[in-house]
Amino acid sequence: MNVAAEAVAEHPASRPASGQDAVVHARGLTKRYKNAVALDGTDFEIGRGRIVGLIGPNGAGKTTALKAILGLTDFEGELSVLGMDPRRERPLLMREVCFIADVATLPRWIRVQEAIDFVAGVHPRFDRAKCERFLSRTKLTANQKVREMSKGMIVQLHLAIVMAIDARLLVLDEPTLGLDILYRKQFYQSLLEDYFDENKTILITTHQVEEVEHILTDLMFIRDGKIALSSTMEEMGARFSEVLVNADKVEAARALKPVDERAAVFGKSIFLYDSADPEQLAQLGEIKRPSVSDLFVAIMKGTYA
Amino acid sequence: MNAIMKSPFAWLLKREYWESRRSFLRAQVIAAGVIIVLSILGVIVAEATRARWSGHIEMGGNGNLTEVLQNALSNNIDGLVRALDATMLMFGMLAAVVLFFVVFFYLLGALYDDRRDRSILFWKSLPVSDTATVLSKVVSAVIVAPLIAAAVVLAAYVVQQIVMSLWFAAHGLNPFPLLWAHVSPFSTWLHMLAMIPVNAVWALPTVGWLLLWSAVARSKPFLWAVAVPIVAGVLNFWVQLLGMPHVDVRFMWGDLVGRSLLSVMPGSWMAVYANAPDIARLANMDEANRHVGTYGMMYHAFATPEMWIGAIVGIALIAAATWFRRWRDEV
Numbered sequence: 115m116n117v118a119a120e121a122v123a124e125h126p127a128s129r130p131a132s133g134q135d136a137v138v139h140a141r142g143l144t145k146r147y148k149n150a151v152a153l154d155g156t157d158f159e160i161g162r163g164r165i166v167g168l169i170g171p172n173g174a175g176k177t178t179a180l181k182a183i184l185g186l187t188d189f190e191g192e193l194s195v196l197g198m199d200p201r202r203e204r205p206l207l208m209r210e211v212c213f214i215a216d217v218a219t220l221p222r223w224i225r226v227q228e229a230i231d232f233v234a235g236v237h238p239r240f241d242r243a244k245c246e247r248f249l250s251r252t253k254l255t256a257n258q259k260v261r262e263m264s265k266g267m268i269v270q271l272h273l274a275i276v277m278a279i280d281a282r283l284l285v286l287d288e289p290t291l292g293l294d295i296l297y298r299k300q301f302y303q304s305l306l307e308d309y310f311d312e313n314k315t316i317l318i319t320t321h322q323v324e325e326v327e328h329i330l331t332d333l334m335f336i337r338d339g340k341i342a343l344s345s346t347m348e349e350m351g352a353r354f355s356e357v358l359v360n361a362d363k364v365e366a367a368r369a370l371k372p373v374d375e376r377a378a379v380f381g382k383s384i385f386l387y388d389s390a391d392p393e394q395l396a397q398l399g400e401i402k403r404p405s406v407s408d409l410f411v412a413i414m415k416g417t418y419a
Numbered sequence: 420m421n422a423i424m425k426s427p428f429a430w431l432l433k434r435e436y437w438e439s440r441r442s443f444l445r446a447q448v449i450a451a452g453v454i455i456v457l458s459i460l461g462v463i464v465a466e467a468t469r470a471r472w473s474g475h476i477e478m479g480g481n482g483n484l485t486e487v488l489q490n491a492l493s494n495n496i497d498g499l500v501r502a503l504d505a506t507m508l509m510f511g512m513l514a515a516v517v518l519f520f521v522v523f524f525y526l527l528g529a530l531y532d533d534r535r536d537r538s539i540l541f542w543k544s545l546p547v548s549d550t551a552t553v554l555s556k557v558v559s560a561v562i563v564a565p566l567i568a569a570a571v572v573l574a575a576y577v578v579q580q581i582v583m584s585l586w587f588a589a590h591g592l593n594p595f596p597l598l599w600a601h602v603s604p605f606s607t608w609l610h611m612l613a614m615i616p617v618n619a620v621w622a623l624p625t626v627g628w629l630l631l632w633s634a635v636a637r638s639k640p641f642l643w644a645v646a647v648p649i650v651a652g653v654l655n656f657w658v659q660l661l662g663m664p665h666v667d668v669r670f671m672w673g674d675l676v677g678r679s680l681l682s683v684m685p686g687s688w689m690a691v692y693a694n695a696p697d698i699a700r701l702a703n704m705d706e707a708n709r710h711v712g713t714y715g716m717m718y719h720a721f722a723t724p725e726m727w728i729g730a731i732v733g734i735a736l737i738a739a740a741t742w743f744r745r746w747r748d749e750v
Binding site for chain 2 (some may be wrong): 184186187188204205206207208209212213214215216218219220221222223224225228231232233235236237238272
């Protein structure tokens with residue numbers, strides 16, 4: 115772990131206290147594969163009514179963490195999801211948890227009507243009328259088979275089914291990968307307008323950070339099987355600042371111990387600070403709130419080195 | 420009944436049917452349809468031949484088919500009933516062969532296809548236990564698919580009889596006393612139906628073996644499921660040739676290789692009687708030949724150790740397949 119990440123992880127605000135309200139509670143979560151450690155004794159909490167982005171480079175343990183939460187894989191350590199152990203109580207847990215893993219996991223042979231009938235038959239918390247209302251906004255027809263749909267349409271169907279389930283935790287693993295921009299915007303728009311409320315929690319992993327940035331309430335960076343940063347968006351805004359510094363003030367800027375430094379145009383540099391004094395920063399140059407992706411890059415520096 | 424049809428397990432069975440209706444239903448309908456088309460062609464050929472004969476050759480009586488049929492039929496009602504039984508039996512045997520292939524490949528794909536196309540992630544996002552999922556596949560293979568096959572057999576027989584009735588009627592013969600007044604073919608059909616539970620328990624080792632590879636194999640479950648027992652059988656045979664300690668060759672091929680691959684063939688449990696002529700003698704062989712076995716013979720199979728040892732092994736294999744379904748985490 116590089117210095118920046120370590121400093122960030124030790125910050126008290128990186129452990130949001132959620133106590134009993136926690137939807138997911140992990141302590142010492144560990145998963146070893148034959149020749150790699152996917153999760154390295156990590157701790158995290160996810161509170162109720164949050165939209166959490168779990169962001170990390172490939173191979174950092176994102177998917178393993180989701181699989182552990184969904185009871186799809188065995189693990190060591192302590193993990194409770196809605197007060198249940200996902201290893202032992204999976205069928206019961208799945209009444210309260212939904213997930214969309216990847217696009218296009220609906221079986222290709224199924225028809226729209228069959229998918230609805232089936233989910234209505236096996237899921238006690240599924241609301242058929244709601245699902246049909248969502249579908250009526252799309253071009254999907256009851257007899258259409260998944261194999262006849264475009265990727266975007268498959269996601270519309272999947273989302274309509276999932277949004278009609280009154281679950282307490284929704285897990286989305288790269289839900290918009292390979293979709294065109296219209297479907298991607300519509301996807302998150304629907305989630306916010308028609309689904310999310312204070313009793314629901316959404317956990318998203320994605321590479322397209324810019325796309326979810328404005329809907330997230332919390333952020334977790336995962337790196338080498340550990341949570342490198344966990345913070346609410348407000349805290350993050352308060353903690354991290356980016357300053358565009360002219361060449362003549364670079365030395366002064368470095369003296370304030372930036373987390374990261376990168377070059378900008380016209381010989382200027384951009385410095386990223388964690389919990390710096392805003393008045394001191396103001397003397398260096400223009401202060402901005404860093405984007406999640408810039409913060410991510412700064413904290414993950416050295417990951418691929 | 421309504422409550423049962425609306426239970427989650429019934430929906431799992433429906434899902435299996437939706438996914439596999441091509442093989443469960445359509446393959447059976449096509450196979451039976453081919454036979455019916457052939458018999459219609461037979462009628463056409465008979466009519467064409469008659470037209471030519473009656474033009475040129477003087478036959479007995481008025482040279483018309485009506486009398487030929489009438490004479491043949493009324494003098495030999497028992498022969499006619501046997502022919503009707505044989506018709507039912509033919510549809511049944513054909514359905515059994517189709518069923519063997521259908522069920523064999525259904526089981527190999529049952530826990531593999533959704534891993535390959537990743538739709539397992541959708542199924543696993545629903546509150547259904549892996550045990551219920553695997554059991555729904557077992558029940559589909561040994562109960563649902565055979566029931567559908569039996570229904571198609573009965574329907575095919577009826578269609579066939581309607582074709583023959585029309586033909587008879589065209590010759591002024593009343594088809595009802597000739598073709599429809601006999602209980603025997605329907606009794607043959609009931610025998611087939613009654614055999615389904617016997618076939619089901621007997622099939623368990625193959626069901627478990629195929630499901631296990633379906634749940635375990637990263638690719639080509641067919642190759643693994645078939646190659647492992649056959650290679651083991653061949654190796655055992657070589658070891659025997661070398662005079663080293665080996666498994667009894669007949670036990671190896673019959674009870675290990677055969678039971679792990681071929682037990683889903685309907686009626687294959689009759690093999691237990693091959694070594695027990697006294698039991699075969701108990702059965703009324705005439706009835707057995709006409710009706711694919713007697714009830715006594717069928718249910719006596721439950722008194723054999725082969726049935727129960729196979730069932731226990733099969734259940735253990737199904738449990739192992741369920742474990743892999745639950746915990747195998749790379750898709």
